Amino acid sequence: xxxxxxxxxxxxxxxxxxxxxxxxxxxxxxxxxxxxxxxxxxxxxxxxxxxxxxxxxxxxxxxxxxxxxxxxxxxxxxxxxxxxxxxxxxxxxxxxxxxxxxxxxxxxxx
Amino acid sequence: xxxxxxxxxxxxxxxxxxxxxxxxxxxxxxxxxxxxxxxxxxxxxxxxxxxxxxxxxxxxxxxxxxxxxxxxxxxxxxxxxxxxxxxxxxxxxxxxxxxxxxxxxxxxxxxxxxxxxxxxxxxxxxxxxxxxxxxxxxxxxxxxxxxxxxxxxxxxxxxxxxxxxxxxxxxxxxxxxxxxxxxxxxxxxxxxxxxxxxxxxxxxxxxxxxxxxxxxxxxxxxxxxxxxx
Numbered sequence: 001x002x003x004x005x006x007x008x009x010x011x012x013x014x015x016x017x018x019x020x021x022x023x024x025x026x027x028x029x030x031x032x033x034x035x036x037x038x039x040x041x042x043x044x045x046x047x048x049x050x051x052x053x054x055x056x057x058x059x060x061x062x063x064x065x066x067x068x069x070x071x072x073x074x075x076x077x078x079x080x081x082x083x084x085x086x087x088x089x090x091x092x093x094x095x096x097x098x099x100x101x102x103x104x105x106x107x108x109x110x
Numbered sequence: 111x112x113x114x115x116x117x118x119x120x121x122x123x124x125x126x127x128x129x130x131x132x133x134x135x136x137x138x139x140x141x142x143x144x145x146x147x148x149x150x151x152x153x154x155x156x157x158x159x160x161x162x163x164x165x166x167x168x169x170x171x172x173x174x175x176x177x178x179x180x181x182x183x184x185x186x187x188x189x190x191x192x193x194x195x196x197x198x199x200x201x202x203x204x205x206x207x208x209x210x211x212x213x214x215x216x217x218x219x220x221x222x223x224x225x226x227x228x229x230x231x232x233x234x235x236x237x238x239x240x241x242x243x244x245x246x247x248x249x250x251x252x253x254x255x256x257x258x259x260x261x262x263x264x265x266x267x268x269x270x271x272x273x274x275x276x277x278x279x280x281x282x283x284x285x286x287x288x289x290x291x292x293x294x295x296x297x298x299x300x301x302x303x304x305x306x307x308x309x310x311x312x313x314x315x316x317x318x319x320x321x322x323x324x325x326x327x328x329x330x331x332x333x334x335x336x337x338x339x
Contacts, residue, residue, distance in 0.1 A: 021224055028217035035213060038336055039206040050338040061332040065325050072220050073321045074314075079138055082146040089150025093157030106164050 018077070027071045034060050145315045149322045156326050159278040160333060166274040167334075199262045200335060201255070208251040209331045212286075215244035216324040219317045226300075229307040235297065238313075241320065242293040245286050252283045275334065282330060285323045292316045 038060050041053050070076040075083050134140055222237035256276070259265075266276045296316050299305040305312055 018224065018227065021221055024217060024220050024224070028213065031213055031216075032210060035206070035209055038332060039202065039209075042202045042336060045338050053338050057332050057336055061328055064328045068216060068321055068325045068328065072216050072324075073318055078142075081136075081138055082142065085143070085146040085150045086153075089153035092150075093153040096154070097157045097161040100161055101164060104165055 018074075019071070024071070027067060031064055031067060034064050139311060141311060141315055142318070145318050149318065152322065152326075156278075156281070156329070159274075159281055160329060163274040163278045163334060166270045199259050199264050201258070202335060204251070205255065205331065205335050208248050208255075209327065211244050211251070212248045212324055212327050215241045215248070216321055218244060219320045223310065223313050223317050226305075226307060226310045226313050231300070231306070234313075235300065238293055238297045238300075242290050242297070245290045245293070245320075249283060249286055249290070252279065252286075256280075278330065278334065282323070282326055285326070289316075289320045289323050292319060 038057060041048070041057060045053055069086070075086065136143075218237045218241040222234050222241060225231075225233035225237055256279075259272075264272050264275075266272055293316060296305060296313060299312075
Protein backbone atom coordinates (compact mmCIF):
# COMPACT_ATOMS: atom_id res chain seq x y z
CA UNK A 1 0.00 0.00 0.00
CA UNK A 2 1.54 3.29 -1.09
CA UNK A 3 1.17 6.73 0.41
CA UNK A 4 -1.03 7.70 -2.53
CA UNK A 5 -3.29 4.77 -1.83
CA UNK A 6 -3.56 5.82 1.82
CA UNK A 7 -4.42 9.36 0.75
CA UNK A 8 -7.12 8.05 -1.57
CA UNK A 9 -8.55 5.88 1.19
CA UNK A 10 -8.62 8.82 3.59
CA UNK A 11 -10.28 11.03 0.97
CA UNK A 12 -12.92 8.37 0.37
CA UNK A 13 -13.46 8.16 4.12
CA UNK A 14 -13.80 11.93 4.22
CA UNK A 15 -16.40 11.90 1.43
CA UNK A 16 -18.40 9.26 3.31
CA UNK A 17 -18.64 11.47 6.38
CA UNK A 18 -19.19 14.87 4.82
CA UNK A 19 -21.74 15.24 2.05
CA UNK A 20 -21.16 17.56 -0.89
CA UNK A 21 -22.19 21.22 -0.91
CA UNK A 22 -24.90 20.36 -3.44
CA UNK A 23 -26.37 17.89 -0.97
CA UNK A 24 -26.58 20.63 1.69
CA UNK A 25 -28.25 22.97 -0.82
CA UNK A 26 -30.84 20.26 -1.57
CA UNK A 27 -31.52 19.79 2.15
CA UNK A 28 -31.95 23.56 2.55
CA UNK A 29 -34.34 23.56 -0.42
CA UNK A 30 -36.48 20.86 1.20
CA UNK A 31 -36.47 22.78 4.49
CA UNK A 32 -37.53 25.96 2.67
CA UNK A 33 -40.35 24.04 0.95
CA UNK A 34 -41.60 22.69 4.29
CA UNK A 35 -41.41 26.18 5.79
CA UNK A 36 -43.45 27.53 2.88
CA UNK A 37 -46.05 24.81 3.51
CA UNK A 38 -46.16 25.79 7.18
CA UNK A 39 -46.65 29.45 6.35
CA UNK A 40 -49.33 28.49 3.82
CA UNK A 41 -51.49 27.02 6.59
CA UNK A 42 -51.82 30.51 8.10
CA UNK A 43 -53.80 31.69 5.08
CA UNK A 44 -56.28 28.79 5.15
CA UNK A 45 -56.68 28.36 8.89
CA UNK A 46 -60.20 29.80 8.95
CA UNK A 47 -61.46 27.06 6.63
CA UNK A 48 -59.61 24.06 8.09
CA UNK A 49 -60.15 22.04 11.26
CA UNK A 50 -57.70 23.39 13.91
CA UNK A 51 -56.74 19.84 14.92
CA UNK A 52 -55.69 19.12 11.34
CA UNK A 53 -53.50 22.23 11.47
CA UNK A 54 -51.99 21.26 14.83
CA UNK A 55 -51.18 17.81 13.48
CA UNK A 56 -49.77 18.87 10.11
CA UNK A 57 -47.73 21.75 11.59
CA UNK A 58 -46.33 19.44 14.29
CA UNK A 59 -45.30 16.82 11.72
CA UNK A 60 -43.58 19.44 9.52
CA UNK A 61 -41.85 20.95 12.57
CA UNK A 62 -40.50 17.56 13.71
CA UNK A 63 -39.26 16.69 10.20
CA UNK A 64 -37.48 20.06 9.87
CA UNK A 65 -35.95 19.71 13.34
CA UNK A 66 -34.70 16.19 12.55
CA UNK A 67 -33.28 17.19 9.16
CA UNK A 68 -31.25 20.09 10.58
CA UNK A 69 -29.97 17.94 13.45
CA UNK A 70 -29.15 14.96 11.24
CA UNK A 71 -27.56 16.68 8.25
CA UNK A 72 -26.46 20.21 9.19
CA UNK A 73 -25.37 19.22 12.70
CA UNK A 74 -23.91 15.96 11.34
CA UNK A 75 -25.61 13.76 13.93
CA UNK A 76 -26.21 11.22 11.18
CA UNK A 77 -22.49 10.95 10.48
CA UNK A 78 -20.85 11.55 13.88
CA UNK A 79 -20.34 9.13 16.73
CA UNK A 80 -23.64 7.94 18.28
CA UNK A 81 -22.57 9.35 21.63
CA UNK A 82 -23.38 12.91 20.49
CA UNK A 83 -26.82 11.70 19.39
CA UNK A 84 -27.39 10.08 22.79
CA UNK A 85 -26.42 13.26 24.63
CA UNK A 86 -28.69 15.48 22.55
CA UNK A 87 -31.62 13.06 22.59
CA UNK A 88 -31.20 12.65 26.37
CA UNK A 89 -31.63 16.41 26.79
CA UNK A 90 -34.59 16.46 24.41
CA UNK A 91 -36.37 13.52 26.02
CA UNK A 92 -35.79 14.88 29.52
CA UNK A 93 -37.11 18.30 28.51
CA UNK A 94 -40.15 16.90 26.70
CA UNK A 95 -40.95 14.51 29.55
CA UNK A 96 -40.65 17.07 32.33
CA UNK A 97 -42.56 19.81 30.53
CA UNK A 98 -45.24 17.47 29.13
CA UNK A 99 -46.03 16.46 32.72
CA UNK A 100 -45.99 20.13 33.71
CA UNK A 101 -48.37 21.13 30.91
CA UNK A 102 -50.73 18.20 31.49
CA UNK A 103 -50.78 19.04 35.20
CA UNK A 104 -52.04 22.51 34.29
CA UNK A 105 -54.43 21.07 31.69
CA UNK A 106 -52.96 23.31 29.00
CA UNK A 107 -54.20 20.99 26.25
CA UNK A 108 -57.77 21.10 27.55
CA UNK A 109 -58.02 17.34 27.84
CA UNK A 110 -58.85 17.17 31.54
CA UNK B 111 6.69 0.42 6.36
CA UNK B 112 3.36 -0.13 8.13
CA UNK B 113 4.36 2.38 10.83
CA UNK B 114 5.14 4.92 8.13
CA UNK B 115 1.75 4.32 6.53
CA UNK B 116 -0.02 4.68 9.88
CA UNK B 117 1.74 7.98 10.56
CA UNK B 118 0.85 9.24 7.11
CA UNK B 119 -2.75 8.14 7.58
CA UNK B 120 -3.05 9.88 10.95
CA UNK B 121 -1.56 13.04 9.52
CA UNK B 122 -3.99 12.96 6.61
CA UNK B 123 -6.97 12.48 8.91
CA UNK B 124 -5.83 15.41 11.06
CA UNK B 125 -5.31 17.55 7.97
CA UNK B 126 -8.94 17.00 7.02
CA UNK B 127 -9.93 18.73 10.20
CA UNK B 128 -11.87 15.97 11.91
CA UNK B 129 -11.27 12.93 14.02
CA UNK B 130 -9.92 15.39 16.60
CA UNK B 131 -10.75 12.92 19.34
CA UNK B 132 -7.78 10.82 18.26
CA UNK B 133 -5.76 11.75 21.36
CA UNK B 134 -8.52 11.46 23.96
CA UNK B 135 -9.11 8.43 26.15
CA UNK B 136 -12.63 8.02 24.77
CA UNK B 137 -11.62 8.52 21.14
CA UNK B 138 -14.23 11.28 20.98
CA UNK B 139 -13.37 14.97 20.73
CA UNK B 140 -13.78 16.48 24.21
CA UNK B 141 -14.69 19.87 22.77
CA UNK B 142 -17.51 18.47 20.65
CA UNK B 143 -18.67 16.31 23.55
CA UNK B 144 -18.84 19.40 25.74
CA UNK B 145 -20.81 21.33 23.11
CA UNK B 146 -23.33 18.50 22.67
CA UNK B 147 -23.77 18.22 26.46
CA UNK B 148 -24.31 21.98 26.56
CA UNK B 149 -26.88 21.81 23.73
CA UNK B 150 -28.65 18.97 25.55
CA UNK B 151 -28.94 21.21 28.62
CA UNK B 152 -30.15 24.09 26.44
CA UNK B 153 -33.11 21.87 25.46
CA UNK B 154 -34.22 22.13 29.09
CA UNK B 155 -33.89 25.93 29.10
CA UNK B 156 -35.94 26.42 25.94
CA UNK B 157 -38.33 23.65 27.00
CA UNK B 158 -39.07 25.66 30.14
CA UNK B 159 -39.60 28.90 28.19
CA UNK B 160 -41.84 27.28 25.53
CA UNK B 161 -43.88 25.50 28.22
CA UNK B 162 -44.34 28.74 30.13
CA UNK B 163 -45.51 30.42 26.93
CA UNK B 164 -47.99 27.58 26.25
CA UNK B 165 -49.28 27.89 29.80
CA UNK B 166 -49.81 31.64 29.65
CA UNK B 167 -50.93 32.11 26.06
CA UNK B 168 -54.34 30.85 27.16
CA UNK B 169 -54.55 33.79 29.52
CA UNK B 170 -54.77 36.12 26.61
CA UNK B 171 -57.58 34.20 24.98
CA UNK B 172 -59.80 35.35 27.78
CA UNK B 173 -59.78 32.21 29.92
CA UNK B 174 -58.57 34.20 32.89
CA UNK B 175 -60.46 37.41 32.60
CA UNK B 176 -58.78 40.36 34.21
CA UNK B 177 -55.27 38.92 34.08
CA UNK B 178 -54.77 39.09 30.36
CA UNK B 179 -54.88 40.05 27.55
CA UNK B 180 -56.13 43.44 28.61
CA UNK B 181 -53.91 46.47 28.42
CA UNK B 182 -54.18 49.37 30.85
CA UNK B 183 -56.74 51.11 28.64
CA UNK B 184 -58.88 47.97 28.57
CA UNK B 185 -58.11 46.99 25.00
CA UNK B 186 -57.91 43.29 24.29
CA UNK B 187 -54.36 42.70 23.06
CA UNK B 188 -53.37 39.37 21.63
CA UNK B 189 -51.29 37.99 18.83
CA UNK B 190 -53.75 36.68 16.25
CA UNK B 191 -57.34 37.56 16.95
CA UNK B 192 -59.61 36.63 14.09
CA UNK B 193 -57.08 34.48 12.29
CA UNK B 194 -55.61 35.82 9.06
CA UNK B 195 -58.11 38.71 8.97
CA UNK B 196 -57.72 39.63 12.60
CA UNK B 197 -56.17 42.64 14.23
CA UNK B 198 -53.64 40.82 16.34
CA UNK B 199 -50.11 42.11 16.75
CA UNK B 200 -48.37 39.23 14.96
CA UNK B 201 -47.28 39.89 11.40
CA UNK B 202 -46.95 36.33 10.10
CA UNK B 203 -45.65 37.19 6.58
CA UNK B 204 -42.91 39.36 8.10
CA UNK B 205 -41.88 36.71 10.66
CA UNK B 206 -41.96 34.10 7.88
CA UNK B 207 -39.31 36.05 5.98
CA UNK B 208 -37.20 36.18 9.14
CA UNK B 209 -37.57 32.40 9.43
CA UNK B 210 -36.37 31.91 5.85
CA UNK B 211 -33.39 34.18 6.59
CA UNK B 212 -32.38 32.12 9.63
CA UNK B 213 -32.85 28.91 7.65
CA UNK B 214 -30.59 30.27 4.90
CA UNK B 215 -27.96 31.11 7.53
CA UNK B 216 -27.82 27.44 8.52
CA UNK B 217 -26.99 26.57 4.91
CA UNK B 218 -24.23 29.20 4.70
CA UNK B 219 -22.85 27.98 8.05
CA UNK B 220 -22.52 24.42 6.84
CA UNK B 221 -20.93 25.69 3.59
CA UNK B 222 -18.40 27.66 5.66
CA UNK B 223 -17.46 24.46 7.50
CA UNK B 224 -17.15 22.51 4.24
CA UNK B 225 -14.94 25.26 2.82
CA UNK B 226 -12.45 25.33 5.68
CA UNK B 227 -12.30 21.52 5.71
CA UNK B 228 -11.22 21.64 2.08
CA UNK B 229 -8.80 24.50 2.75
CA UNK B 230 -10.80 26.93 0.61
CA UNK B 231 -10.18 29.93 2.85
CA UNK B 232 -11.68 32.61 0.62
CA UNK B 233 -14.99 30.72 0.48
CA UNK B 234 -14.79 30.12 4.22
CA UNK B 235 -14.49 33.87 4.88
CA UNK B 236 -17.37 34.65 2.51
CA UNK B 237 -19.74 32.05 3.99
CA UNK B 238 -18.83 32.96 7.59
CA UNK B 239 -19.52 36.65 7.04
CA UNK B 240 -22.71 35.81 5.11
CA UNK B 241 -23.91 33.70 8.04
CA UNK B 242 -23.20 36.54 10.48
CA UNK B 243 -24.94 39.01 8.16
CA UNK B 244 -28.04 36.81 7.85
CA UNK B 245 -28.10 36.42 11.65
CA UNK B 246 -27.91 40.21 11.97
CA UNK B 247 -30.83 40.60 9.55
CA UNK B 248 -32.84 38.20 11.72
CA UNK B 249 -32.01 40.20 14.87
CA UNK B 250 -32.86 43.48 13.11
CA UNK B 251 -36.22 41.96 12.15
CA UNK B 252 -36.82 40.89 15.72
CA UNK B 253 -36.04 44.38 17.06
CA UNK B 254 -38.42 45.87 14.48
CA UNK B 255 -41.10 43.34 15.43
CA UNK B 256 -40.71 44.07 19.15
CA UNK B 257 -40.93 47.82 18.46
CA UNK B 258 -44.12 47.30 16.48
CA UNK B 259 -45.64 45.24 19.29
CA UNK B 260 -44.88 47.92 21.85
CA UNK B 261 -46.38 50.59 19.60
CA UNK B 262 -49.53 48.47 19.25
CA UNK B 263 -49.75 48.27 23.03
CA UNK B 264 -48.17 44.91 23.85
CA UNK B 265 -45.17 45.49 26.11
CA UNK B 266 -43.24 43.17 28.39
CA UNK B 267 -45.45 43.97 31.38
CA UNK B 268 -48.72 44.67 29.53
CA UNK B 269 -50.08 41.25 30.35
CA UNK B 270 -48.85 37.81 31.33
CA UNK B 271 -48.88 36.71 27.70
CA UNK B 272 -46.54 39.58 26.79
CA UNK B 273 -44.10 38.60 29.53
CA UNK B 274 -44.00 34.95 28.37
CA UNK B 275 -43.73 35.92 24.70
CA UNK B 276 -40.94 38.49 25.10
CA UNK B 277 -38.98 36.23 27.48
CA UNK B 278 -39.08 33.29 25.05
CA UNK B 279 -38.31 35.16 21.84
CA UNK B 280 -35.89 37.53 23.64
CA UNK B 281 -33.85 34.61 24.99
CA UNK B 282 -33.68 33.18 21.49
CA UNK B 283 -32.58 36.56 20.13
CA UNK B 284 -29.79 36.71 22.73
CA UNK B 285 -28.63 33.26 21.59
CA UNK B 286 -28.55 34.42 17.97
CA UNK B 287 -26.55 37.50 19.01
CA UNK B 288 -24.03 35.33 20.88
CA UNK B 289 -23.80 33.17 17.75
CA UNK B 290 -23.01 36.24 15.63
CA UNK B 291 -20.23 37.21 18.08
CA UNK B 292 -18.83 33.66 17.86
CA UNK B 293 -18.89 33.80 14.05
CA UNK B 294 -17.09 37.16 13.98
CA UNK B 295 -14.52 35.84 16.48
CA UNK B 296 -13.98 32.84 14.21
CA UNK B 297 -13.46 35.16 11.25
CA UNK B 298 -10.98 37.32 13.16
CA UNK B 299 -9.05 34.27 14.39
CA UNK B 300 -8.79 33.07 10.80
CA UNK B 301 -7.57 36.46 9.59
CA UNK B 302 -4.91 36.37 12.33
CA UNK B 303 -3.77 32.96 11.09
CA UNK B 304 -4.90 31.13 14.22
CA UNK B 305 -7.64 29.15 12.52
CA UNK B 306 -7.11 27.04 9.44
CA UNK B 307 -7.86 23.64 7.95
CA UNK B 308 -6.33 21.62 10.78
CA UNK B 309 -8.53 23.45 13.32
CA UNK B 310 -11.77 23.07 11.40
CA UNK B 311 -13.32 21.49 14.47
CA UNK B 312 -13.53 24.96 16.06
CA UNK B 313 -15.73 26.07 13.16
CA UNK B 314 -17.77 22.89 13.49
CA UNK B 315 -18.45 23.64 17.19
CA UNK B 316 -19.53 27.20 16.39
CA UNK B 317 -21.70 25.69 13.64
CA UNK B 318 -23.34 23.28 16.10
CA UNK B 319 -24.37 26.22 18.28
CA UNK B 320 -25.66 28.13 15.25
CA UNK B 321 -27.71 25.20 13.96
CA UNK B 322 -29.14 24.66 17.44
CA UNK B 323 -30.34 28.26 17.45
CA UNK B 324 -32.00 27.49 14.10
CA UNK B 325 -33.76 24.33 15.34
CA UNK B 326 -35.05 26.22 18.38
CA UNK B 327 -36.52 28.82 16.03
CA UNK B 328 -38.18 26.02 14.04
CA UNK B 329 -40.03 25.13 17.26
CA UNK B 330 -40.79 28.73 18.29
CA UNK B 331 -42.03 29.77 14.84
CA UNK B 332 -44.50 26.88 14.71
CA UNK B 333 -45.66 26.88 18.32
CA UNK B 334 -45.84 30.64 18.91
CA UNK B 335 -46.70 32.07 15.50
CA UNK B 336 -48.36 29.38 13.40
CA UNK B 337 -50.42 27.21 15.74
CA UNK B 338 -54.05 28.37 15.56
CA UNK B 339 -55.05 30.41 18.61
